[in-house]
Amino acid sequence: MWDFAGRDTAIDLGSATVRMHVEKDGVVCREPSLLARSRQTGRILALGTPAREMAGRNPDVTLVRPIREGAPTETDEAEWLMRRLVRHHHRKHYMARPRVVATVPSGMTPVHYRALQFAAYQAGARRLTLVPAPIAAAIGMGMTSAGRPEVAVVANIGADLTDVGVIAFGGLVTSHTAAVGGSAMDRAIVQLVRREQGVALSAAAAEQAKLEVGAVPPLGRRTAAQTVVTGRDVSSGLPRQVVLTTADVQRAIEAPLARIIEAIRAGLTGCGPEVSGDLLSVGVTLTGGCARLPGLDRLIRERVGLAARVGDETGDAAVLGAAEVLRSAGSEEPSARDSSPRPQVLTTVPDYMPEYQPEY
Ligand SMILES: Nc1ncnc2c1ncn2[C@@H]1O[C@H](COP(=O)(O)OP(=O)(O)OP(=O)(O)O)[C@@H](O)[C@H]1O
Ligand SMILES: [Mg+2]
Structure with missing residues (x-):
């Protein structure tokens, strides 16, 4: 009966990837955390891979990262992102008011916490639960x-x-x-290549090299590998290819x-x-x-x-665990008080507390 209100939704707002899990459908979204914004109007135009493609083709479009260090950078971007996710994956999208659970860094600051809370309610959440990422991943x-x-x-x-x-x-x-985390490694690779080879790489090229040949020293029985990435020669300004080996990446990271x-x-x-x-x-x-x-x-x-x-499911574990939190919280009786609920921060595993009664 309450399906029109929106199915339970779990969101993992990662700095690199946003993931969303919707009740009955499973994980419906794994998109790069990127938004395309128009320079001229300031409007946000797209999310994820389409945003990246749009930025490559249209000079008016800039890419922005709405999430840094696990927290929204700008409230309006986070709100757009959440609303887009919620509406896109609900059938009666314009009136979707799902229960939302979001994973948050365990050391989240009150400022970030309020930004996320504001964004979620603006995006239509009728109830918000925040779960620290390590708990969510363990449950998942x-x-x-x-x-x-x-x-x-x-x-x-x-x-x-x-x-x-x-x-x-x-x-x-x-x-x-x-x-x-991973992006600090990418930055370290960029710095090393600039210092040693005089070539400026993009963070994306550095990440590609890390994914292709990266490994933690010493190599052990694994064989060293090499890859070619393209950057910009610092002195001439022209494109130049550089060869990066496992040893280079190891030194950098x-x-x-x-x-x-x-x-x-x-x-x-x-x-x-x-x-x-x-x-x-x-x-x-x-x-x-x-x-x-x-x-x-x-x-x-x-x-x-x-x-x-x-662990298994290294990427999806947190969003799967967040979804599990809502499943074990059971169904609720919506009440008039739901219009201004305070988010609940869950630092316990629901199954461990049979007497646990969420206050709606
Ligand atoms: N096979 C791999 N080997 C090494 N690094 C990898 C591999 N696959 C992904 N990564 C790195 O993992 C990082 C992305 O991980 P993840 O999706 O967990 O981040 P996130 O949840 O978006 O970020 P955060 O939790 O920090 O906000 C990237 O830096 C990426 O380069
Ligand atoms: Mg994460």
Whole structure:
């Protein structure tokens, strides 16, 4: 009966990728976090891949990143993005007022929090729940289901952020968010190529090289590879191709890697001795796109001293877990008070709390 109000919607506003999950349909959107904005009118024209194509063809269009470090940069951009996602994927789109759950960095600031809240309600959410990314990812990978260990450690290594959380007995015990991830690696590659070869690369070219030949040192049994990317010669201003090998990428990404390791250490230090004892047996589960960098799990094992494994669904885990939060919250009786609900920040796994009653 309430379907016209919109089906439960889970959104992961990533700095690199926005993902959305709609009840019954599954993950309906995985788009690059890019908006096309008209220079002349200031209007936002498109989202994701179409936005990128539009910017390549039309000089009036600039690309903007609406999400940085997991938080909206401009409220109007975030609002446009959310409204577009909600309307596009609901049949009665103009009146869709779904329950929305969004993943947020565990160290989100109150300013970002309010920007996201404002954007979600403007976009039509009738109820908003915010879930820290490590909890969402743990739920999404089934690490919190019955019969699993009571302690779970998740390091979500995305594009802008590394977000580490320790979940014990259904609640987030400690967490740490650091502004380092895949895009810091891309920037480091750009700097190295400029310094050593005198060629300015775009961040996209650097990312492509990282995806093709990137790996964490030492190589072990993997063979070194090389790739060719095109940039702009700094002195002549003309296009030039450069060859990048695995060793080049490894040299470039050393510093960001060290900061990722540091972030994981910092995320583990806050828990009490009861939980600390369990960390050794459960280890760290890695999610986020950057977790797929070959050898990263080994480096974490060596430098942090905990078993590390790459989770399943590294990319979708957080949005799947966010969707699961709404499923377990059950259906609600809409009431008049819903017009100005306060968002709920969920730092516990719903299944662990049978007495848990969301206040509507
Ligand atoms: N196979 C891979 N190897 C190495 N890095 C990868 C791989 N696949 C994706 N990445 C990197 O992962 C990052 C994107 O990850 P993800 O989609 O989790 O980010 P996000 O959720 O949008 O960002 P954030 O959570 O930081 O806001 C990019 O920097 C991308 O280059
Ligand atoms: Mg993410």
